[in-house]
Amino acid sequence: MPWYLYHALKQLFPSGRFFSFFSLVSIVGVMLGVCVLIIVQSVMNGFGENIRSRIVETEGDIRIRSNEVIYDWEEYFGKLQAKENVVAVSKYAEGIIMLQYKNRPQFPVVRGIDPWEDEQVVPLEKFITVGNIEQFDDEGIFLGEGLAHTLGAGPGAIVEVFTPLMLERLKKDEILLPREFKVLGLFRTGSPAVDGNTMISTLRVMQELYGLEDGVHGMVLRLRPGVEAFQYARELERDVLRPGLQAVSWLESNRDFLFVVEQEKRVISFILIFIILVASFSIAIALMMAVIRKTREIGLLVAMGARPRQVAYSFCFQGFVIGTLGTVFGILMALLCLRYRLPILTGYGKLTQNEVNFLGVYDVYEIPVHYLASDFITVTCFAIGISTLAGLLPAFRAARLKPADALRSE
Amino acid sequence: MSEPLIQAKRLTKSFLSGGKEISVLDGVDFSLAPGTSCSIRGESGSGKSTLLNVLSGLETVGEGELYWSGKKVSGLSLSALAAERAARIGFVFQAYYLAPELNSLENVLLAARIHRRIDSSVTDRAVQLLEKVGMGHRIKHSSTKLSGGERQRVAVARALINDPPVLLADEPTGNLDEATGEAVMELLLEMTADADKSLVLVTHNPIHAARTETQHMLHLGKLGQSVI
Numbered sequence: 253m254p255w256y257l258y259h260a261l262k263q264l265f266p267s268g269r270f271f272s273f274f275s276l277v278s279i280v281g282v283m284l285g286v287c288v289l290i291i292v293q294s295v296m297n298g299f300g301e302n303i304r305s306r307i308v309e310t311e312g313d314i315r316i317r318s319n320e321v322i323y324d325w326e327e328y329f330g331k332l333q334a335k336e337n338v339v340a341v342s343k344y345a346e347g348i349i350m351l352q353y354k355n356r357p358q359f360p361v362v363r364g365i366d367p368w369e370d371e372q373v374v375p376l377e378k379f380i381t382v383g384n385i386e387q388f389d390d391e392g393i394f395l396g397e398g399l400a401h402t403l404g405a406g407p408g409a410i411v412e413v414f415t416p417l418m419l420e421r422l423k424k425d426e427i428l429l430p431r432e433f434k435v436l437g438l439f440r441t442g443s444p445a446v447d448g449n450t451m452i453s454t455l456r457v458m459q460e461l462y463g464l465e466d467g468v469h470g471m472v473l474r475l476r477p478g479v480e481a482f483q484y485a486r487e488l489e490r491d492v493l494r495p496g497l498q499a500v501s502w503l504e505s506n507r508d509f510l511f512v513v514e515q516e517k518r519v520i521s522f523i524l525i526f527i528i529l530v531a532s533f534s535i536a537i538a539l540m541m542a543v544i545r546k547t548r549e550i551g552l553l554v555a556m557g558a559r560p561r562q563v564a565y566s567f568c569f570q571g572f573v574i575g576t577l578g579t580v581f582g583i584l585m586a587l588l589c590l591r592y593r594l595p596i597l598t599g600y601g602k603l604t605q606n607e608v609n610f611l612g613v614y615d616v617y618e619i620p621v622h623y624l625a626s627d628f629i630t631v632t633c634f635a636i637g638i639s640t641l642a643g644l645l646p647a648f649r650a651a652r653l654k655p656a657d658a659l660r661s662e
Numbered sequence: 663m664s665e666p667l668i669q670a671k672r673l674t675k676s677f678l679s680g681g682k683e684i685s686v687l688d689g690v691d692f693s694l695a696p697g698t699s700c701s702i703r704g705e706s707g708s709g710k711s712t713l714l715n716v717l718s719g720l721e722t723v724g725e726g727e728l729y730w731s732g733k734k735v736s737g738l739s740l741s742a743l744a745a746e747r748a749a750r751i752g753f754v755f756q757a758y759y760l761a762p763e764l765n766s767l768e769n770v771l772l773a774a775r776i777h778r779r780i781d782s783s784v785t786d787r788a789v790q791l792l793e794k795v796g797m798g799h800r801i802k803h804s805s806t807k808l809s810g811g812e813r814q815r816v817a818v819a820r821a822l823i824n825d826p827p828v829l830l831a832d833e834p835t836g837n838l839d840e841a842t843g844e845a846v847m848e849l850l851l852e853m854t855a856d857a858d859k860s861l862v863l864v865t866h867n868p869i870h871a872a873r874t875e876t877q878h879m880l881h882l883g884k885l886g887q888s889v890i
Contacts, residue, residue, distance in 0.1 A: 255775035255776045258775060262761070262763045263763055266762070266763035266764070266804075267763060267764055267765045267804060268765065268804045549761055551720075551759075552755070553776065554720070554740070554744055555720055556748060556753070556772070556773045556777075557745060557747050557748020557749075557776045557777055558744060561741070655715075655720040655721075655740065655744075656715040656721040659715075659720070659755070659759075660711075
């Protein structure tokens with residue numbers, strides 16, 4: 253090992269001691285910066301990934317929709333099914349209704365689906381927590397867990413449904429009788445927004461409730477893995493669909509939300525980068541202090557034959573080692589914190605006597621985590637690079653010392 | 663007759679202080695033959711350490727010429743001088759300058775590491791040197807836990823690890839009490855004599871100076887023979 257690397261390591265880890273105080277403080281500074289950056293990026297990735305996967309699972313890859321009721325859907329249904337990149341197609345109708353149970357009203361979105369057809373596109377069975385999809389018929393419905401909780405209606409309850417069509421009849425002085433349904437079960441998609449505001453019925457029921465006859469509001473497509481939804485939607489509009497029918501990919505329909513999540517990650521990361529910059533300043537100051545404190549030692553090194561640039565390497569290498577160790581420990585600490593994030597969050601809630609309830613904003617029940625190799629590589633390169641650069645200034649100062657002056661210094 | 667290890671011809675050195683040029687060395691001639699010892703005495707501030715620094719290449723030469731074993735080194739950069747110096751000159755300083763992060767053995771080996779890569783034979787030699795200077799029992803001790811006399815003994819071993827033909831000692835007993843200083847001086851003379859090294863000793867102490875073969879006195883920038 254070249255002497256300057258050996259010297260640098262001994263400065264950081266002196267004989268007879270595990271760490272020097274200055275190296276410990278500097279390493280902890282970088283460690284905290286890296287840890288916070290990895291945690292924030294991984295959690296923000298988690299929010300994004302969670303939202304993306306749930307959107308695709310609950311909404312499919314592409315929706316075909318129109319401003320009007322689609323009556324000629326059969327023509328396009330077959331064409332879409334025949335497309336190579338389309339795995340499955342299902343049709344749906346959806347709208348807002350008034351749902352009432354024991355005089356407790358709610359206004360959820362009701363989605364009418366063909367359960368056997370839809371299972372290929374949106375895996376409803378996967379989301380059902382209570383009940384069995386085999387029992388799904390025109391007399392029954394499934395409620396989101398949140399909606400059921402709000403209504404106080406569990407499986408077996410009979411709920412009443414009022415539709416906008418009924419209001420039209422009311423205007424004509426017709427008697428308004430609600431339609432009754434039995435709650436067959438509950439579902440939980442992982443999205444509080446969906447689970448708290450969605451009821452699922454058969455497509456036939458929804459067509460009756462909205463007076464659609466044989467019409468639908470749209471079709472949902474599941475694509476082969478790897479097919480780019482946005483591009484493929486444009487292709488369908490150009491080659492398959494008639495004017496008036498729009499193909500909307502999941503990316504487009506949630507563009508604003510996904511953009512906000514991505515921007516949040518960037519802005520928070522940008523702010524947190526300053527933690528590493530502050531840590532790098534502490535490294536620079538600590539190394540500068542070492543240069544001042546060890547001026548005579550540096551003079552001695554040169555007297556013993558060390559070249560000025562080798563002295564500079566020694567201090568630069570110290571910055572590199574601090575950065576590397578800080579990054580490694582920071583990553584380990586981040587992984588540990590993320591592994592035990594739920595107990596930590598609960599403990600934090602108890603400590604502050606406050607419930608942590610911001611998760612609903614991100615439409616999730618718990619803090620999600622998604623690790624991206626690119627984040628780890630970027631943070632590692634950045635932290636080690638900045639730490640090494642922080643060693644440059646003291647290194648230049650050390651290299652510029654004249655040996656005789658250094659030996660004379662007090 | 664063999665070539666002098668260090669030869670200086672009409673050396674000058676001056677410093678700027680408060681805008682005025684102060685001459686410290688004024689045409690100094692000096693020669694050190696192999697296997698000999700000499701001392702340099704002078705009043706405080708007379709430029710003894712400066713002369714030592716110039717002779718060892720730690721300080722650049724103003725005017726005049728400096729030769730190491732016949733090779734002209736005046737005019738070389740400090741970086742070039744550093745590479746030449748490692749093999750030719752060992753230093754012993756008044757303040758020892760041991761690295762506090764290293765133990766005795768590592769301090770001695772650091773000089774060897776700077777000069778060349780070390781192997782087990784170098785480590786063995788370092789251990790032998792430490793035993794020779796009476797520090798064999800404190801090889802693994804941190805330098806911060808050694809007494810002044812012990813530190814200077816380690817510094818002597820460090821100065822000899824690269825087997826340089828010349829040892830420059832700048833007030834090596836200046837920080838030690840009389841008895842310890844005497845012991846260190848004895849060790850220094852013994853070690854250089856045993857290994858057939860040349861010694862340049864800068865000291866205030868006329869008794870220590872008298873133990874070298876040649877004595878010089880630096881006064882008003884001129885180096886003359888001393889009559890002790």
